[in-house]
Amino acid sequence: xxxxxxxxxxxxxxxVGLTPAGxxxxxxxxxxxxxxxxxxxxxxxxxxxxxxxxxxxxxxxxVFSKAGMVVKVxxxxxxxxxxxxxxxxxxxxxxxxxxxxxxLTLLRQHVTAIAYETIRDPEGRLPLLxxxxxxxxxxxxxxxxxxLEWFYGGRGVLLGGIPGVAPAHVAILGAGVVGSxxxxxxxxxxxxxxxxxxxxxxxxxxxxxxxxRVTTLVSTPEHIADVLQDVDLLISGVLVPGARAxxxxxxxxxxxxxxGSVIVDVAIDQxxxxxxxxxxxxxxxxxxxxxxxxxxxxxNMPGAVPRTSTVALTxxxxxxxxxxxxxxxxEILKSPALAAGLNVYDGKLTNYEVAQALExxxxxxx
Numbered sequence: 568x569x570x571x572x573x574x575x576x577x578x579x580x581x582x583v584g585l586t587p588a589g590x591x592x593x594x595x596x597x598x599x600x601x602x603x604x605x606x607x608x609x610x611x612x613x614x615x616x617x618x619x620x621x622x623x624x625x626x627x628x629x630v631f632s633k634a635g636m637v638v639k640v641x642x643x644x645x646x647x648x649x650x651x652x653x654x655x656x657x658x659x660x661x662x663x664x665x666x667x668x669x670x671l672t673l674l675r676q677h678v679t680a681i682a683y684e685t686i687r688d689p690e691g692r693l694p695l696l697x698x699x700x701x702x703x704x705x706x707x708x709x710x711x712x713x714x715l716e717w718f719y720g721g722r723g724v725l726l727g728g729i730p731g732v733a734p735a736h737v738a739i740l741g742a743g744v745v746g747s748x749x750x751x752x753x754x755x756x757x758x759x760x761x762x763x764x765x766x767x768x769x770x771x772x773x774x775x776x777x778x779x780r781v782t783t784l785v786s787t788p789e790h791i792a793d794v795l796q797d798v799d800l801l802i803s804g805v806l807v808p809g810a811r812a813x814x815x816x817x818x819x820x821x822x823x824x825x826x827g828s829v830i831v832d833v834a835i836d837q838x839x840x841x842x843x844x845x846x847x848x849x850x851x852x853x854x855x856x857x858x859x860x861x862x863x864x865x866x867n868m869p870g871a872v873p874r875t876s877t878v879a880l881t882x883x884x885x886x887x888x889x890x891x892x893x894x895x896x897x898e899i900l901k902s903p904a905l906a907a908g909l910n911v912y913d914g915k916l917t918n919y920e921v922a923q924a925l926e927x928x929x930x931x932x933x
Contacts, residue, residue, distance in 0.1 A: 568598050568599075568635045568636060568892040568893075569598070569599045569600075569601060569633050569634050569635050569636075570593055570598050570599070570600050570601070570634060570635070570636050570637075570638060570888065570892060571600070571601040571602070571603075571630035571631070571633065571634030571636070571637050571638070572584040572585045572600075572601075572602055572603070572606055572630070572637070572638045572639065573603040573606055573627050573630050573631070573637065573639065574603050574604075574605055574606040574608075574609075574627070575606075575609075575639065575640055575641055576644050576646060576647065577641045577642075577644055577867060577870075578849045578850075578851065579849050579850035579851055579867070579870060579871075580609075580640065580641055580867050580870045581609025581610060581870055581873035582609070582610055582640040582641075582867075582869070582870055582873045582876050582877045582880065583606050583607040583609065583610050583612065583640065583873075583877055584606075584638035584639045584640050584658075584659070584880075584881075584884075585600070585602070585607075585638055585881055585888075586607070586610075586612060586877060586878060586881045587607070587612055587616040587617050587619070587620040587622075588620070588881070589881040589884075589885050589888070590602065590617055590620040590621060590622045591620040591621060592885060592889070593885075593888065593889065593892070594620065594621030594622070595621075596889065596892070596893075598892055599623065600617075600620075600621065600622045600623065601622065601623050601625050601629065601630045601633060601634055602614070602617045602622040602623070602624055602625070602630075603624075603625065603626060603627050603630050604624050604625065604626065607877075609873050610873040610874050610876075610877040611873075611874050612877070627650070628650065631647075631650035631651065631652070631655075632650075632652070634655070635655065635656060636655070636656040636657075636658055636888070636891060636892065637655060637656070637657050637658070637659075638658050638659065638884070638888060639657070639658070639659035639660075640659060640660060640870075640877075640880065641659065641660055641867060642659060642660060642661050642662060642663075642666065642669055643657070643659075643669065643672075645668075648669075648672045648676075651672070651673070651676045651678050652676070652678070653676060653677035653678070654677060654678075654679060655678055655679065656678075656679045656681065656891065657673070657678050657679065657680045657681065658681050658683070658884070658887075658888065658891065659682070659683060660682065660683045660684055660699075660836075661680060661682035661683075661684070661910055662682075662684060662836045662837055662866075663682070663910055663911075663918070663921045663924075663925070664810050664811040664837055664838060664920065664921050664924035664925065665811055665837065665838035665924070667925050670911070670916065670921065670925055670927070673910075673911040674911055674914050674915070674916060675914070677913060677914045678911060679896070679899075679909070679911070679912050679913075680909070680910050680911040680912075681891070681899075681905060681908040681909050681910070682908055682910045682918075683695035683696060683884065683908070684696045684808070685808055685907055685908050685910065685918060686887065686904050686905065686907055686908035687808075687903070687904055687907040687908075688904060689903075689904075693744075693808060694883055695880075695883050695884055695887065695908075696744070696806075696808075697744050697883070698876075698879040698880060698882070698883050699869045699876065699879070699880065700743075700744040700745045700748070700804070700806075700833075701744060701745075701748050701879075702748075702868070702869040702872060702875065702876055702879065703745055703748075703804075703833050703868040703869055704744060704745035704746065704747065704748025704749045704752075704804060704833065705748045705749070705751075705752050706868050706869070706871065706872070707745070707749050707802045707804070707831045707833055707868070708726070708737070708749050708752040708753045708756065708758075708800075708802065709752065710831055710853075710863060710868075711726070711737070711800040711802060711829050711831050711863070712726040712735075712756065712800070714829045714854060714861050714863060715735060715799060715800060715827075715828075715829050717827075719854070719861065720827065720854070720856055720861050721827050721828075721829055721861055722799060722825065722826070722827030722828060723827065724799050724827075726753070726756050726757070726758050726799075726800070727756045727757025727758060728757060733759070734757050734758050734759050735758050735759065735799035735800055736758070736759045736760075736761070736797055736798050736799050736800070737749075737753045737758040737759065737760050737761070737798070737799065737800045737801075737802065738760075738761045738762075738763070738791075738794055738795065738798045738800070738801050738802070739753070739760065739761070739762045739763070739801075739802045739804065740763050740786065740791070740801070740802065740803040740804060740805050740815055740816070740840065741763070741764055741786075741803065741804040741805040741806065742762050742763075742764040742766065742769040742770060742772070742773050742783075743764075743769070743804060743805075743806060744804075745802075745804025745806070745833050746762065746764070746802075746804040747773075749802050749804060750762060750773060750777065750781060753802075754777055754780055754781060758800075760777075760780070760781045760782070761781070761782040761783075761784060761794050761798075762781055762782070762783050762784070763783075763784050763785070763786040763790065763791060763794075764783075764785070764786055765785065765786050767785070770783040770784075770785070771783075786815065788815075788817075791815060791816060791820060792817075792819075792820050792823070795816070795820050795821075795823060795824050796823045796824065796825075797825075798824060798825070798828060799825065799828050799829070800828065800829045800830075800831070801816070801824070801828070801829070801830045801831070801841075802831045802833065803815070803816070803830070803831070803832045803833060803834050803839075803840045803841055804833045804834065805834050805840045806834065806837065807837075807920065808920065810837070810920035810921070810923065810924055811837055811838040811924040812834035812835075812837040812838050812839055812840040813840055814839075814840055814841075814842055815840045815841075816830075816840060816841040816842060816843075817842050818842045818843050818858075821841065821842070821843045821857070821858050821860055822858045824858070824860050826859035826860070827859065827860075827861070828860050828861070829860070829861045829863065830843075830844065830860060830861065830862050830863065831863045832844040832862070832863070832864050833868065835847055835864040835865070835866050836866040836867070838924075839864060841862075843857045843858065843860070843862060844862055844864040846864065847864055847865065847866040848862075848863070848864050848865050848866075849865060850865055850867075850870065850871055853865050887904075887905070890902075890905070891905065900912075900932055906932055909932065912932070915928075915930035916928060916929055916930060917929075917930055917931070917932050919931075
């Protein structure tokens with residue numbers, strides 16, 4: 568198969584879909600790999616390294632026109648829509664639930680769109696979402712700590728405090744991959760931490776690991792509203808695979824928060840779970856103030872650490888890329904993991920959660 572990767576054009580996105588090591592593995596299996604010139608520079612991987620690994624260095628148009636499968640990091644941007652071809656496999660993060668225009672474009676152009684974030688392994692986990700969720704979860708606390716500084720509009724609170732001065736209070740919505748990583752960093756930095764989840768099993772695991780260093784609460788509107796009045800930093804890491812993130816924090820709850828407190832909505836790429844996080848921001852302009860609360864809603868958080876993120880992503884995606892490259896479309900449709908990742912195929916929307924979120928017709932694969 569001819570496999571291609573391109574330079575990301577989403578603002579401040581410096582990750583790339585393949586590392587040189589990933590290219591080498593594909594070339595070793597006798598695939599042709601096309602890499603857009605300069606695609607990896609943002610992650611510290613240069614054209615010479617890709618060429619030495621066996622890639623053909625070319626331009627964006629040739630990658631899209633010749634590649635049977637295009638491997639990316641982020642969803643296609645409007646300037647890339649005309650380059651997509653019928654039957655071409657697009658393998659990337661798509662997050663279609665809040666993206667009606669992109670979804671309709673993929674349907675019109677009959678792209679075979681496989682989303683990293685909905686692929687499931689035999690245990691039902693999301694193996695291609697996990698590495699970026701781990702990074703985003705860890706970053707959320709350090710970002711929150713930064714924006715709590717007075718210079719950035721925050722309350723002027725040191726996350727871990729010092730002897731004689733109380734630490735900041737961090738609330739974390741969700742004890743999944745994002746939440747567990749955020750808990751680890753927040754506890755490590757000495758913050759006072761409260762964690763919400765609907766799963767008693769997950770809350771029990773948090774309690775067993777951290778004991779009385781973390782307060783666990785079942786996620787209900789009443790519990791969230793009560794705690795947010797005392798919170799310095801709120802991190803939301805809730806996820807419904809493929810679907811729009813549930814709105815757990817209302818505008819009234821945000822109004823009740825202390826002036827200068829900070830919200831980091833990691834779920835923003837799925838529409839956000841905080842009502843006042845009503846638009847995405849960028850790494851260049853990451854925050855805005857609403858009701859005297861600092862809102863951080865960057866949709867590609869791991870893009871701030873592109874080297875780490877690119878290596879982690881290729882480690883996870885490469886086995887799937889290798890499998891797809893060897894399979895017919897019928898074999899892809901029969902693979903439980905890849906069928907779960909298939910969001911659009913042959914002009915049909917094949918992901919139920921996306922169809923529900925966008926109120927479009929759902930077409931089951933079988």
